[in-house]
Amino acid sequence: MSTKMTTKELAKKVVNHEETFILDVRNTDEFDDWKIEGGKVEVINEPYFNLLDGIDPVADKLNKDQEIIVVCAKGGSSQMIAEMMEEEGFTNVYDLEGGMKAWSEHLEPVKLGDLKDGGSLYQFVRLGKGCLSYFIASNGEAAIVDSNRMIDNYETFAEEKGVKIKHLIDTHLHADHISGGRQLAEKVGGTYHLPPKDADEVTFDYAALEEGNDIIVGNTTVNVQPIYSPGHTIGSTSLIIDDQFLLTGDILFVKSIGRPDLAGKADDWVGDLRNTLYSRYKELSDDLTVLPAHYSFAEELGEGGSVSARLGNLYNQNEGLQVDDENAFRKMVTENLPPQPNAYQEIRETNMGKINPENEKKREMETGPNRCAVQG
Known part of the structure; x- marks a missing residue:
């Protein structure tokens, strides 16, 4: 039996x-599209069917005593290959339980810091998909921003911290992953907040996330102040927490900027995106810590796995913030776009409440990497 x-x-x-x-044993096209990444992760791909007659195709690339983690789509093929390797004398082989399917759903909580009035802010890192969500805890209450659909993780965390989830906030209508915000709000009796300009077609009630509508979490004042910042979607709204943290949704990332095309409106929204990045954010304090809703590159993972950057530093380092010519900027964000996220239209419709797929279908819809950024 493999370990x-x-x-x-x-x-x-x-x-x-x-x-x-x-050692990733999925088909090469699946591997090329999406794989496990990290600062010190080395990964090689050898399709499972090449190893059915023995592990010779990879044997000369591996040391028999090194730790090797075998990965496949769902965990079955990796177990078989790991056992074959053990029979060949490899002594430190593991197979990843549940494969890439399970990896896609794992959420890793990382503490970002303490808030001024005794609260704490946590980032939930979805390593398999690059999604980032946020958990604000203060005096027995909690708010969650841009939650994923695996809501059990947040409920368990809230129990561990002894807080009651009161607010679920989406900075915009997501197109690359299914939000857990509305479902979790219904389950815990909380309030679900969504920008009204992204909610034209939703089929459910929500609280309007609008500039000036502060959200109070706990008796101590953890103020979440929305700033209307369109560009990725027409309703995209940023949040400032405790005068320290700027939650940018999918407008600004550490290494890139948001793409304006996931509702088919790239040409219409590129001006909004530029205005948000080059004017509205410029008015904010350089010392704010930018906390995006996604990351695209393994090197963005910092200490303890968190993803963040000082706003002032991004204006010096992020190429998407350094395009002075408006036409050059327009060209960059309309011509440099990666493929659309898998099933993005179905994901948008799910987040609008128009369709409600079975859990297995939801997993399938989310398979693949994060593609919310413009590629430089």
Whole structure:
């Protein structure tokens, strides 16, 4: 029997920047589209069917005593290959339990810091998809921003911290992952907040996330102040927490900027995107810590696995913020776009409440990498 490694165990290795070696046995096209990444992750791909007659195709690339984690789509093929390797004398082989399917759903909570009035802010890092969500805890209450659909993770965390979830906030209508905000709000009796300009077609009630509508979390004042910042969607709204943290949604990332085309409106929205990045954010304090809703590159994972950057530093380092010519900017964000996220239209309709797929279908819809950024 092969030795299993859980996604939690692998996540700890990735966020702690430990040397990690992965043998991915999925088909090459699947591997090229999406794989496990991290600062010190080395990964090689050899399709499962090439190894059915023996592990010779990879044997000369591996040391028999090194730690090797075998990964496949769902965990079956990796178990078989790991057992074959053990029979050939490899002594430190694991197969990833649940494969890439499970990896896609793992959420790793990372503490970002304490808030001024006794609260705390946490970032939930979805390593398999690059999604980032936020958990604000203060005096027995909590708010969650841009939650993923795996809501059990947030409920368990709230229980551990002894807080009651009161507010669920989406900075915009997501197109690359299914939001858990509305479902979790219904389950815990909380309020679901969504920008009204992104809510024209939704089928449910929500509280309007609008500039000036502060959201109070706990008796101590953790103020979440929306700033209307269109560009990625027409309703995209940023949040300032405790005068320290700027939650930018999918407008601004550490290494890139948001793409304006996921509702088919790239040409219409590129001006809004530029105005938000080059005017509205410029008026804010350089010392704000930018906390985006996604990351695209393994090198964005910092200490403990968190993803963040000082706003002033991004204006010096992020190429998307340094295009002075308006036409050059327009060209960059309309011509440099990666492929659309898998099933993005179905995901948008799910987040609008228009369709409600089965859980297995939701998993399938979300398969693949984050594609919310413009590629430089």
